[in-house]
Each structure stands twice: as structure tokens, then as C-alpha cells.
Amino acid sequence: MKTTLHLKLNGRDAALEVAPHARLLDVLRDVAGLTGAKEGCGEGECGACTVLVDGRAVNSCLFPALEAEGRSVVTIEGLAGAQGGLSSLQQAFVQEGGAQCGFCTPGMVMSAAALLSANRDPSDDEIRDALVGNLCRCTGYAQIVASIRAAAGKAGAP
Amino acid sequence: MSNPHFVGVETARPDAADKVSGRTQYIHDLAVPGMLWGAIRFSDHAHARIKHVDTSAAEKLPGVEAVITGYNTPEVRIGFVRDNFALKRDKVRQFRDEIAAVAARDPETARAAAALVRVEYEPLPGVFSLQEALAPGAVLVHETDAKGRPRKDNLVPVRFAHHSGDLEAGKRASKHIVEGEYRVPLIQQSCMGTAGCIASFDTRGNLTLIAKTQIPFLAQKDFNRALGALGLEGRNTRVVVPALGGGFGTGLDTHAYEYIAMLLAWRTGRPVKILYNREEEFAYLSPRQSATARIRQGCDANGKLTFREIEVTQDNGAYTSWGATFPSVMLVPATSLYRVQNISFESKIVYTNNTYCQAMRGYGNPEITWPIESSMDELAELAGLDPVEMRLLNSNQPGETTPMGLKITTCGLQECLERTAAGLNWKENRGKRRNVKRGFGLAGLINVAGGGKIYRSDGSGIILKPDDYGNVNVSYGGVEMGQGLHSVLALTIADTLGVRPEQVIVNQTDTSTCPWDVGTHASRGAFMACNAAVMAARKLKARLLEWAEEIFPVEVEEALAKARKHPGFKEPDFDWRGNCRPGCFELSDGILTIKGAPAVPELQVDFARLLRAIHFRRQGGGTTFAEEAFYEPPTELPDWEKGIGNMSATYAFGAQGVEVEVDEDTGEVKILRLVAAHDVGRVLNPQTLKGQIYGGLAQGIGYALYEEVLTDKGRILNPGFTDYKLPTAVEMGFPIDVQLVQTNDPEGPFGAKGVGEPGLVPTAPAIANAVYDAVGVRIRELPITPEKVLKALQEKRRR
Numbered sequence: 001m002k003t004t005l006h007l008k009l010n011g012r013d014a015a016l017e018v019a020p021h022a023r024l025l026d027v028l029r030d031v032a033g034l035t036g037a038k039e040g041c042g043e044g045e046c047g048a049c050t051v052l053v054d055g056r057a058v059n060s061c062l063f064p065a066l067e068a069e070g071r072s073v074v075t076i077e078g079l080a081g082a083q084g085g086l087s088s089l090q091q092a093f094v095q096e097g098g099a100q101c102g103f104c105t106p107g108m109v110m111s112a113a114a115l116l117s118a119n120r121d122p123s124d125d126e127i128r129d130a131l132v133g134n135l136c137r138c139t140g141y142a143q144i145v146a147s148i149r150a151a152a153g154k155a156g157a158p
Numbered sequence: 159m160s161n162p163h164f165v166g167v168e169t170a171r172p173d174a175a176d177k178v179s180g181r182t183q184y185i186h187d188l189a190v191p192g193m194l195w196g197a198i199r200f201s202d203h204a205h206a207r208i209k210h211v212d213t214s215a216a217e218k219l220p221g222v223e224a225v226i227t228g229y230n231t232p233e234v235r236i237g238f239v240r241d242n243f244a245l246k247r248d249k250v251r252q253f254r255d256e257i258a259a260v261a262a263r264d265p266e267t268a269r270a271a272a273a274l275v276r277v278e279y280e281p282l283p284g285v286f287s288l289q290e291a292l293a294p295g296a297v298l299v300h301e302t303d304a305k306g307r308p309r310k311d312n313l314v315p316v317r318f319a320h321h322s323g324d325l326e327a328g329k330r331a332s333k334h335i336v337e338g339e340y341r342v343p344l345i346q347q348s349c350m351g352t353a354g355c356i357a358s359f360d361t362r363g364n365l366t367l368i369a370k371t372q373i374p375f376l377a378q379k380d381f382n383r384a385l386g387a388l389g390l391e392g393r394n395t396r397v398v399v400p401a402l403g404g405g406f407g408t409g410l411d412t413h414a415y416e417y418i419a420m421l422l423a424w425r426t427g428r429p430v431k432i433l434y435n436r437e438e439e440f441a442y443l444s445p446r447q448s449a450t451a452r453i454r455q456g457c458d459a460n461g462k463l464t465f466r467e468i469e470v471t472q473d474n475g476a477y478t479s480w481g482a483t484f485p486s487v488m489l490v491p492a493t494s495l496y497r498v499q500n501i502s503f504e505s506k507i508v509y510t511n512n513t514y515c516q517a518m519r520g521y522g523n524p525e526i527t528w529p530i531e532s533s534m535d536e537l538a539e540l541a542g543l544d545p546v547e548m549r550l551l552n553s554n555q556p557g558e559t560t561p562m563g564l565k566i567t568t569c570g571l572q573e574c575l576e577r578t579a580a581g582l583n584w585k586e587n588r589g590k591r592r593n594v595k596r597g598f599g600l601a602g603l604i605n606v607a608g609g610g611k612i613y614r615s616d617g618s619g620i621i622l623k624p625d626d627y628g629n630v631n632v633s634y635g636g637v638e639m640g641q642g643l644h645s646v647l648a649l650t651i652a653d654t655l656g657v658r659p660e661q662v663i664v665n666q667t668d669t670s671t672c673p674w675d676v677g678t679h680a681s682r683g684a685f686m687a688c689n690a691a692v693m694a695a696r697k698l699k700a701r702l703l704e705w706a707e708e709i710f711p712v713e714v715e716e717a718l719a720k721a722r723k724h725p726g727f728k729e730p731d732f733d734w735r736g737n738c739r740p741g742c743f744e745l746s747d748g749i750l751t752i753k754g755a756p757a758v759p760e761l762q763v764d765f766a767r768l769l770r771a772i773h774f775r776r777q778g779g780g781t782t783f784a785e786e787a788f789y790e791p792p793t794e795l796p797d798w799e800k801g802i803g804n805m806s807a808t809y810a811f812g813a814q815g816v817e818v819e820v821d822e823d824t825g826e827v828k829i830l831r832l833v834a835a836h837d838v839g840r841v842l843n844p845q846t847l848k849g850q851i852y853g854g855l856a857q858g859i860g861y862a863l864y865e866e867v868l869t870d871k872g873r874i875l876n877p878g879f880t881d882y883k884l885p886t887a888v889e890m891g892f893p894i895d896v897q898l899v900q901t902n903d904p905e906g907p908f909g910a911k912g913v914g915e916p917g918l919v920p921t922a923p924a925i926a927n928a929v930y931d932a933v934g935v936r937i938r939e940l941p942i943t944p945e946k947v948l949k950a951l952q953e954k955r956r957r
Binding site: 034035036037038039040041042043045046048075076077079086090093094095096097098099100101102103104105106109124125127128129131132134135136137138139140141142143144145 | 173174175176177179181182183184187347350351352401402404405406435436437640641642848849852854878879880884885886887888891894
């Protein structure tokens with residue numbers, strides 16, 4: 001028994017056939033084919049599945065897909081710069097070494113994007129607070145924080 | 159190579175753009191046409207006889223393609239002492255023992271069917287602590303060894319020891335002696351990307367395994383042996399390594415789930431994927447060992463070390479992985495961190511009915527640096543010396559050979575200690591901030607940094623294959639798991655060959671296309687890969703420059719002829735023809751030219767054009783290129799029972815120091831700042847190098863303050879990040895000062911040493927030493943939780 005979910009997905013109208021109890025993460029990965037959001041824990045602790053729903057960072061592993069009805073969902077695949085390449089936030093992650101194994105990276109970038117759209121020039125403490133729901137085992141967070149600091153205040157961010 | 163201009167420069171990683179875009183494909187993202195999903199039925203008991211397994215209900219579930227058990231599949235043995243089995247028969251020895259497995263159309267059906275397998279057990283008493291397992295008459299975890307001979311005790315049959323000098327004479331020469339027992343907990347590697355694989359067979363019985371592994375070639379060997387058990391002797395395993403969501407030692411062994419995927423794929427004739435979720439990763443993937451170490455060491459009246467005596471007992475769990483050999487690495491600091499002559503090191507590795515353990519970054523070194531460096535501070539206090547002075551007095555020096563036979567080439571320990579102390583204003587601060595419950599602590603380290611020989615070869619092969627478009631395709635058998643291996647490979651090849659880093663493309667690691675490598679562990683990745691790359695790139699460059707003598711004049715004549723058609727063209731003021739001879743050509747940044755020639759386009763041959771001109775040679779008889787090199791470091795396989803042998807081509811040193819604040823009401827330890835000074839030989843890419851140190855530090859801090867897998871009679875109580883605490887960005891929100899000490903090692907590629915593990919080695923004792931400085935209590939058991947600190951403070955007040 002499937003139902004149709006209507007939403008704006010990465011800026012385009014989409015209609016997806018989903019099971020009523022489906023998690024947004026599974027719908028994004030398995031139905032929409034957007035595998036950028038990762039499942040790191042499935043219980044909202046690690047943040048690897050972070051996406052934006054109406055501009056707010058949510059753990060898509062805890063978010064019922066049908067709750068996205070009529071709303072705007074942006075995944076890592078939906079971030080892009082003016083010319084369609086990397087956004088300035090993504091470029092900053094590249095330049096500052098914000099990714100190592102990269103598994104947490106899409107979620108980190110999305111949490112950072114939500115932060116920067118609410119606060120153009122966050123302090124280091126505000127950056128760290130915004131990342132408290134995103135675990136990383138590789139980087140020790142130093143270069144992730146540096147990436148977000150570098151992107152802050154830049155034109156076009158996030 | 160004389161004048162590198164890419165090596166040493168802060169450079170973005172080649173894999174970064176895909177990672178920040180969500181395009182990188184991990185095992186989680188991969189599917190193969192026709193693929194089934196596997197799920198495993200694990201034991202309900204820590205120790206029990208299996209009386210009966212009933213798979214009928216599981217088989218009837220719609221969507222199930224196969225249900226296998228140890229009774230209807232050939233026996234597949236796992237592990238280097240062959241004490242483990244892909245699927246268990248007769249007996250389970252830990253909660254995570256694999257009893258049955260299912261292949262089904264989707265993961266939900268597979269898991270549901272696995273739960274329908276009915277198992278009847280006869281529960282047995284178990285052993286869950288070192289004391290229980292070592293007690294006379296203890297229940298045996300394994301009643302027989304791999305050859306079926308009866309076993310008498312719960313000791314794993316491997317021995318690592320070292321005895322040198324005269325221990326009793328050392329004790330007699332001591333003015334001060336300290337003694338203590340130190341513990342480290344079971345911890346989880348916590349890769350953000352959980353474990354998984356896809357196994358598939360061709361019709362001839364060859365296996366392809368897409369595996370989250372750090373040892374593709376040893377895995378190939380393991381699986382080829384397993385194919386033999388299926389009656390497929392002589393067939394081959396191709397191991398393909400996808401992007402890894404972290405490794406940290408979890409990929410150093412082959413795992414039961416991988417063999418189960420193989421068995422299910424063979425049974426069904428279809429590809430089978432097994433992917434652990436987080437709870438399964440915690441409950442069913444091997445963590446890092448817990449261990450207890452007794453240390454005694456002494457010094458003379460001047461503070462010179464006189465002897466060191468260590469006994470380590472390690473809880474192995476129910477089966478043996480390579481992680482059981484942690485004491486092989488403990489030998490390095492035990493014998494060689496600081497100058498000490500009279501040494502005794504003994505280790506016991508003990509079977510219990512706890513979850514079996516495996517490797518993790520640092521591999522025994524943090525476990526043993528913890529007691530050594532805690533004890534160094536205690537000894538300094540007894541001797542009335544400052545802890546830094548005490549360490550400087552006993553510091554290793556370049557050119558020395560240690561009691562283990564380690565040949566120390568370059569050694570930056572002294573400078574690392576001095577820079578760490580300077581970074582903390584040690585003299586002004588240590589011991590002087592107790593009124594505000596602030597303390598300063600420091601610890602040093604030694605680590606293998608030029609390979610770590612634990613196998614008959616510690617070598618690495620590499621193939622460089624340029625193509626017609628100026629790309630250099632690299633086939634390397636080691637594994638990029640996030641550390642930045644591909645970045646430093648690209649920089650090394652670019653500088654050595656004379657191309658730009660973006661022209662270097664490192665291919666996916668695949669045993670069918672890459673030369674052999676022993677595995678990416680022991681901080682050896684960059685050291686081995688880049689040494690092999692330098693050898694291969696030099697060979698390739700020499701061949702290209704030979705061809706240049708023929709190609710360059712033809713290409714330049716053509717370019718000049720074209721240029722002359724343009725009015726106003728001026729002939730280059732350079733006798734290029736006269737300089738077209740061996741030794742005069744230069745390849746740099748992807749441009750072939752003649753040394754000293756003016757930088758005009760007509761006198762430059764682009765790398766791609768050069769390659770095409772050789773390939774499609776006008777006179778015929780052209781060629782394509784590939785160059786292979788195999789680097790075997792100048793090391794020895796130690797005699798493990800004697801603990802002697804120069805196992806690495808060079809050694810990394812370092813020191814870390816911290817300022818902490820201890821809340822005496824809550825027992826909470828807060829890190830205020832940290833200095834990490836590391837002897838890295840030479841920097842290949844500052845960005846990825848610092849990434850290794852920052853990341854290592856976070857793991858060191860997790861080990862020191864937060865992390866512990868809790869168990870009750872073998873059952874894991876906290877299988878998830880809700881109750882297993884990893885440091886977050888907030889816990890890591892203190893200033894970190896990374897100091898890179900460059901000792902330019904003669905065996906290192908461009909002088910570099912391995913840097914993968916040192917970042918987490920001395921962190922815990924540095925913090926414990928700082929806690930002691932702040933509030934006068936010595937914590938000897940990790941993690942240093944508020945409860946332990948409070949308890950120690952209460953005991954101190956009672957005294």
C-alpha cells in the first residue's frame with residue numbers, strides 16, 4: 001500500500017510513491033536515488049543523514065517521509081554554486097580539508113548550510129554548537145570548523 | 159625530486175569534491191543487478207552447546223531464497239590461529255556467534271527470516287573476566303585447538319616477550335622505584351560508515367568480493383583458502399575496495415559476515431550483500447581489546463632510568479583476530495620509549511566468552527604508553543624532577559640502537575618535548591595553578607613510521623600507466639580510507655615524474671589490477687606508497703627522457719614550422735638543436751623542454767603530446783608505457799618470543815601536553831588547550847597531515863575521557879551512540895597547537911615518516927598527568943570519567 005508524496009525536492013516539484021511509514025532517508029536514497037545522505041546510526045545520533053526541510057536541518061532517519069508533504073527538501077545533491085558547481089560552502093570544505101573518509105560530510109555540510117543561512121557570521125562556538133548532532137570519527141572537527149568559518153560571510157554562501 | 163614544488167604545499171585532496179557533493183560511493187550505496195540481501199542469526203547465549211537449529215519457519219517466509227547453517231554448509235575456518243568459523247556448529251562462545259544466515263529479496267525480509275530461525279541451546283557457564291578465565295580449573299572457551307588437540311587453559315597460543323640486560327641489577331641500582339596497575343577499556347572503532355560487503359560468483363566459481371577492507375591481498379589469500387573449502391580449489395577471489403567510511407583497524411581481518419555472504423552467494427548463485435546497521439556494528443563487529451598492565455620502573459639518584467618491567471594481560475574474547483597481536487607493537491614503547499637498559503616484558507592473551515576483539519589504530523601502543531607515561535610522572539615526582547626534565551634526561555637520540563634492536567635513524571623526541579613544554583609555558587604553569595584546580599601534563603611517544611614488519615613481506619607495489627591524454631593512472635594495492643593517501647601519492651608522483659598533481663589519477667584498489675601490498679596499517683600507507691611511487695616515477699621519467707631525444711626535435715620543428723607562418727614570429731634565441739642530447743631534457747609540470755631554454759611554446763612539448771608521439775610513432779614501432787616498482791623497506795621480522803628485531807625502517811616520535819581544569823564537585827575534567835608536537839620526518843601535504851593529527855587527538859581524547867563498551871556477562875549494554883559517547887565538535891572546542899618537527903628521514907619518501915597513529919598514542923597519559931597536577935589524584939583506569947575522579951578525590955580526602 002503506497003501513497004504519493006508531493007514535495008519540492010532540490011528545487012523541483014516531485015511526486016514519489018512511498019510506504020506510509022517510510023523514513024525520509026529511505027525515500028531519498030531508495031526512491032529518489034539520492035544517496036548523498038548517509039545512514040550512520042538510524043537513531044538520530046550521528047547526523048550523517050542530515051537534510052534541510054523548509055531550510056531547517058533534520059535527521060532524515062527520524063523524519064517520516066509523509067511529513068515532507070508540500071514542503072521543500074534540500075539534500076547535498078541540491079547544494080550548488082551560481083554556475084552549478086560546488087557551493088562556496090562545499091568549496092570551503094574542499095579547500096580547508098573538511099572531509100576525510102567523507103561519510104559524515106554530506107550531513108556536516110547540510111548542518112553548516114542551515115547554520116549559515118540563519119547566521120551569516122557565526123562564532124567558532126556557534127559553529128561547534130550547530131555541529132553537536134553530527135559525529136565525525138576522522139577529523140577531530142578542527143578542519144570542519146575551519147571550513148565553515150572560511151565559508152561564513154562569503155557571497156553566495158551556503 | 160631535488161626541488162619539489164607540490165610536496166609540502168597545502169593542497170586540497172583529489173577526492174574532496176566528490177565527498178562534499180555526496181557523490182562518493184560507499185558499500186552502503188552499491189548494488190549489483192540481481193542482488194539479494196543477507197542477514198545473520200546470532201547467538202542468544204555467551205556460552206552454550208547448540209542442541210538443535212530449526213530453519214523451517216525462516217525458509218517459508220516469502221522472499222527468502224536460502225537459509226544456511228553450519229550443518230548444511232562446508233566448514234570455513236577464520237583467523238590466523240583458525241579458531242573461528244563462519245557459521246558455528248556444536249557450540250557458541252560469545253553472544254555474537256553466527257548460527258544461521260538468510261538470503262532474501264530485501265534487508266527487511268532477510269532480518270525477519272533470521273529472527274525466525276529457532277535455536278535450542280544447552281547453556282554453559284562462561285568466563286567473562288581475566289581472573290575467571292585464568293583461574294585454575296576455569297571453564298574452557300575452546301576445549302580443543304585448531305588441530306583437535308585438547309587444550310588445558312584459556313591462553314591464546316601466541317607469545318610476545320622481551321628480556322634484556324639484568325633486571326635485578328637494574329633494581330639494585332635504583333634509588334626510586336614506582337609500581338602500578340593500569341587498565342584500558344573495550345572501545346569501538348566507530349567508523350561512521352558501518353561494515354558491509356557484496357559477494358558474487360561467476361559460473362566458473364571465481365568470487366568477486368566488494369569489501370570494506372584494509373588488506374585486499376591478505377583477504378584474497380584468506381578467501382581463496384575458503385573457496386577450497388567449497389571445493390573450488392584453484393579458483394580466484396577478486397577483492398574490490400569501495401570508498402571506505404573509515405577503517406581504523408576494522409579492515410585488518412576478514413570477517414565471518416564476509417564468508418557468510420560468500421556462502422549465501424554460492425548457495426543462491428546470486429550476488430549477496432550484507433550491511434550492518436549501527437547496533438549490529440556495535441554488537442557484532444570486533445572492538446578494541448581491554449587490557450590490564452602492571453608496570454614497575456626505576457631510576458637512579460640523578461633520574462636516569464634503571465629498569466622497566468611490564469606484564470600485560472589482554473582480554474581476547476572468544477576468537478583470535480590479528481588484534482590479539484597487539485603485544486607485538488607494545489614491545490616498541492616497552493623497550494624503546496626513552497633510554498632504558500634492563501627490561502622485562504611479558505604478555506598474556508586470554509580467551510573469554512566476551513566479544514572477540516580486533517585491531518584499532520595505534521595497535522597496542524596507546525595501551526602501553528598509558529602505563530609507561532603515567533609511571534614516568536610518578537617516578538619524576540619521587541626523584542624530585544620536573545616531568546619534562548626527567549624525560550629529556552632519558553630521551554632517545556638519533557643513531558642509537560634500542561634494546562629491541564630498533565635502529566633509530568632520525569629522532570625528534572627531544573625537540574617535541576621541548577616544543578610541547580614551551581607551548582604550554584610549562585615552567586611558569588606546571589604545579590602552580592592548583593589553587594584554581596588547573597593542571598598541566600605531558601607525555602611522549604614512539605611509533606613505527608617506516609612500515610611495521612609482521613608478515614614475510616612488508617612491501618608495496620605500484621604501477622604507473624600514462625595514457626594518450628597526459629594522465630598518469632596509478633594502480634596501488636593499499637587503501638584510501640580517509641587519511642589522504644591518494645593526495646600524497648598524487649603530489650609525490652607529480653614532483654618525481656614532472657607532471658601536475660591533477661594529471662595523476664589513483665584508481666580504485668582492486669586485487670585484479672593492483673600489485674601486492676600487505677595492507678594499510680601501522681602508519682605505513684604514505685611511507686610505502688610514496689617510496690614505491692618515487693621508484694616507479696623515476697623509472698618512467700628515465701624512459702620518457704630517452705624517447706625525448708627522438709621525439710623532441712620532430713615536435714619542435716613542426717611547432718616552429720607552424721609558428722613561422724604567422725607574420726612577426728621571432729626565432730627563439732636559443733640553440734635548441736645543439737642541446738638535444740641526453741641529460742639536457744627536463745620534464746616539469748607536464749611540460750617537456752630543454753634546460754635553460756626560454757619559456758616559449760614552440761620549445762615546449764606537452765606531456766600528452768609526448769606520449770602520443772611515442773605511442774603513434776611516425777616511423778612506426780611506437781609503444782605505450784607502464785612502470786612498476788616494488789618497495790620493500792629495510793626491516794627485520796622480529797623474533798617475537800625474544801622481542802628483538804628492527805621492525806620498521808624509521809620511527810616517529812612526539813609529545814602531547816594539555817592544560818585541564820578539574821571540577822572537584824562533579825569530577826569532570828575539562829581540556830582547556832592542547833599542544834601536539836610530532837616528528838613527522840617531512841611534511842608531504844600539511845592539510846592531510848594535520849588532519850591525521852587532529853583526528854588522532856580526538857580518538858585519543860575519546861579513549862582518555864569518554865569511550866567504553868560496557869558488557870554484562872558478555873552482552874554489550876550500549877550498542878549505539880546514545881550510550882557510547884564519542885567526542886563531538888563541542889568536546890573538541892579547545893585550542894589545539896600542532897607543531898610539526900621535521901627531521902627529514904633518509905629512508906622516508908622526501909624524508910617523510912608515517913603519521914597515521916601517533917596522534918592518539920600519548921593523549922590519555924598526558925591528560926591523566928595533568929589531572930594529577932591539578933588535584934593530586936592519579937587515575938589508572940581509562941576512561942577518566944567524573945565518577946572515577948570523584949571517587950579518587952574522596953579517597954584522597956579520607957587519607
